[in-house]
Every structure is written in C-alpha cells, then in structure tokens.
Amino acid sequence: MMIDAEQLRRISVKVSSETAGLLRDLACSEDLGRVVSGETTVADKRAEDYILDLLRRELGQVQVISEEAGGAASKTSDAPIALVDPLDGSTNYLSCITWCSVSVAFADPRSGEILAGSVAPVYAGMPVSFARGKGCYHGGLKVEDPRIRGSIISVYVDEPGAIESVAGAIGRLKGVRRDFKVRSLGSAALELAYTAIGYIAVFADLRARLRNIDVAAAVGAVRECGGVVTDADGKPLRIGVWRVERVGSVVASLDEALARIAVGGGSG
Template sequence: MEDSITEYEHKLLESAKVAAQEAGVILKEGYYSSRRVDFERKGVSDFVTFYDRAAEKCIIKRIRGLFPEIAFMGEESGSTAGNMSDYTVIIDPIDGTNNFIHGVPHFSVSIAVTKGSEILLGLVYQPLLNEMLWAARGSGAYINEKRLRLQSARPLSEMIVSTCLPYHGKGDCLTSLNHLKKLMPIVAGIRSPGSAALEIAYTSIERFDAFWSQGAELDFWDIAAGILIAREAGCKVTDLNGDPSPSQWKSLLSAHPERHEELLSYLG
C-alpha cells in the first residue's frame, strides 16, 4: 500500500481489519447455526439480533484496547465520545440483518474511520466469502491484498446496477418506482440484494457497474466505508444532485466516471 496515511492511521486500519474478521467469526457461527436466528424489533422493518450486538461489542473492544482515546458511532450502541481525538470509528456490525435472519448469504461487516468530516479509512468484510474490501484515503482500494483499478466502462445496455429498495414502512416507494421505470428499459439488469455497504463496495470490483439509492433510508454507517472504497478504486460517488460532499447523504450514486453523468440524467 502506498504510504499516504500516518503510522497511527495504518495501525488503526490493521486493528479494524482484525476486528472485522473477529466479528465475522461470530456472524458465521450464527449464520450456520441449525436453529432460526431470534431477533428484536427496533422499529418498523428494523431488526436486531444477538449477533449484531455481539459483533459490535467485539469490534469496539478490539479497537478500543489499542486506541482508548477514539470515539465510536455504532448502529447498535450509539455514539461514544473520544478523549482528545479527531477520529471516530463508524460501525455497522451486520449490514444486511434481514438477510442474515432469513439465511440469505449476503451481508457484511462495515467499519469506517472519519477524521473530522473526512472519511479516512473504510472496510467492508463478507465473512462467508472471506473477502475484505478496504481503502485508505489517497492509498487506493483493495480486495484482500489485491489493488483495485477500474476497467473501461460498459455501455448502459450491458450494465448491471444495484439499489436498495424501500419496503414496509421505510422509505419513499414512489421515488424508487420512478427510478426503476427509467432504468429498466436501458440497462442489462437491476439487483437489490440487501447490503448497501457491500453493494457500494462491489462497484469498486465491478460486480455491479453502479449503485444508486434515494427512496430507501440509509444511515451513514450503511454507506461510509463503501463510499471511500469505491472512490479509491476510481468510481465517482455523489448524491443525486451531483454533490460529492453533501451535509447529509439523502441519496447516492456510485458509478464509473464515464457513466456517472449519464446515469444522473436518468436519476436526478
């Protein structure tokens, strides 16, 4: 990896990788359990399991043990202030909890680190495939230890794009339906697998040619790591107004820079 982050940040990245792998062990245990995974409702179509909480505690314990001064923002535990540090660790212990509960093998551990308002580090780990997509700002993006670089852009007619669709009680269904109506006739396929962190990160390895979202409700922990990974691989990531750094991410498009504006013309 190119040396564009400090030694402190490099150690923080390595600690986050280990934490994600340890959390992945917990998730694999739950996923391969012979019994149905129990869950609680946090809200409408918003579920949490023992494994969400256990994975998040594992991640915080691992990183805090080496960096006690750092702040945390976790989906399950909320925000914890740091001590004399500008760094915050952003954690989604299971991005795709609904898939996890139903035994669908598409979910991930997502960890990002911000410094002030800047996303500095990001990783998305798929424990069932043992694939870790990760990036450090200015140092490129990687899958495990392989550097990622975009190839030439496919035409829209050959592209498979991904999205998060709204569902029962969450999001703007009409907006998503309008987007689908515009894109379905011009692309080769549209997928909504159910782990936004993973799908944004997948644009960096071109498993998906693009990812967009507006109708669904996505939180910062869903998208932060994926945004950095996609950008470091060469994707252009903005909201659907074309803003690369909105104060709040109400929408998102990650795509090859040669196709980004073209897609925005259909989605914006």
C-alpha cells in the first residue's frame, strides 16, 4: 500500500534537511570536488549515500532514481519512487558559495504522479515542500496565500541559443513591470522552490538541459501553490519518473499571465 502524500512530504523534508546539514558540515573541505565518476564528485556521492541510507530507514522499500544510482523504477511495484538530487548548485558549493540545495521528491510508481517533495537550502533558509492536494509549506508553516512578493526574474543562459531566447523573455516581462530584476544564482531547484512561494516572480531556464531529478520536487511545489510550469512552447511541463531523463526547458510563475509572456504567448 502506498504511503499517503502528507507522510511522504514529512519524510522528504526530514531527508532533504538532514542531508543539507551534512553538506553544511562538510563545506569547503578540500577533497569534496574530486570526481569519482562521470560528473559526480565526492560531495555528490557523500550526500547521495546519506540520502539512500535515510530513505531506507524511513521507508524500507523505495525505488530510487538519481544521477549516481541511476535505476529504472517498476510500474508494478508498491514501493514509492524517490527522485533525488543530492546537491543542486554543486559549482557554487565547491566554490564555497552559499546558494545550493538538496531535492527529494516522491512519485506513485503506477500513475507517475508526483505526490510530495522538498527542496532544502544547504545554508540559510527553510525547506520548501508540498503534498499533492494538501498544500505547500515553507518550513513548518503552510503557505496560505501564495502570491508573488518579489521582483526577481531567475534565468539561466549558459548554453548556445539560450541567451537570445532569455533576452526576449526579459524584454517582454520588463514591458509589464519595469522594476523586474534579473538574476542567475546557480541552483535551479532552489530558485524554482522560491518561485513557488512568490519570492521569485518568474523562473526561466531555456537551456533544455534540466532533468527530472533536478526539478521534480520544486515543480510539484509550484503547482501545489497554484502556479504554472511550462516548457519553452508554453505547454504544461511533463515529468517522467521511472528513470533519469531530461525535461527540457522550464518556465514557471505563480502568475499564469507572466509565464505566458515569458514564452512569448502573451502581450507585454
């Protein structure tokens, strides 16, 4: 029998927060940037191993999808799927820059529905979490009135072609609000999570390189808080959960009109 979404949310908060604490304790150690395989560093591996141990202690049976463990989940299993990004913003982390996060999301293996998740900042701040149909949370408090409070447009442009696409989005959005400020901070999951609670007005990553494990928890939070998440064509973003896969470009906002304008589907 599947565990209910609220219990999974609580587990995701515990796992992501405790792993963030581990990474905080290890921060700026010399060996953490050493590559152990592919693009996986010692920091990634230490955090992922810690998460896997916590998940097994909390749940017993769990199907883990992550960069290092890889894996392919079964649609016939009763064990929930955990989509794990043990360290988002690893370049920041390894440079001793305090903007990075840990993401854990849970999905139903039969339907593929993302049920709960948490994005925990490694340094300052409280986790942003959600349970499907039960609301979104900032720390231990339910977000009762999700609305845009900030004026930041979060963008990512470090791929060929992305600069032109993002420049168009910024121009259209500034046509709506001249006070919008553009930032690219280095942890897409954390910026998406802050979009869910309105600290960031619009998130736009048009590099087409984000993966399901990077954004599953944060995308779930944006949607549960009443926001929209689309691809570069303005279509609802689809996230597969049974293996690691790219989801492509991501645009998100609590304001559907701003998201449409960002992708060129609305008037500025």
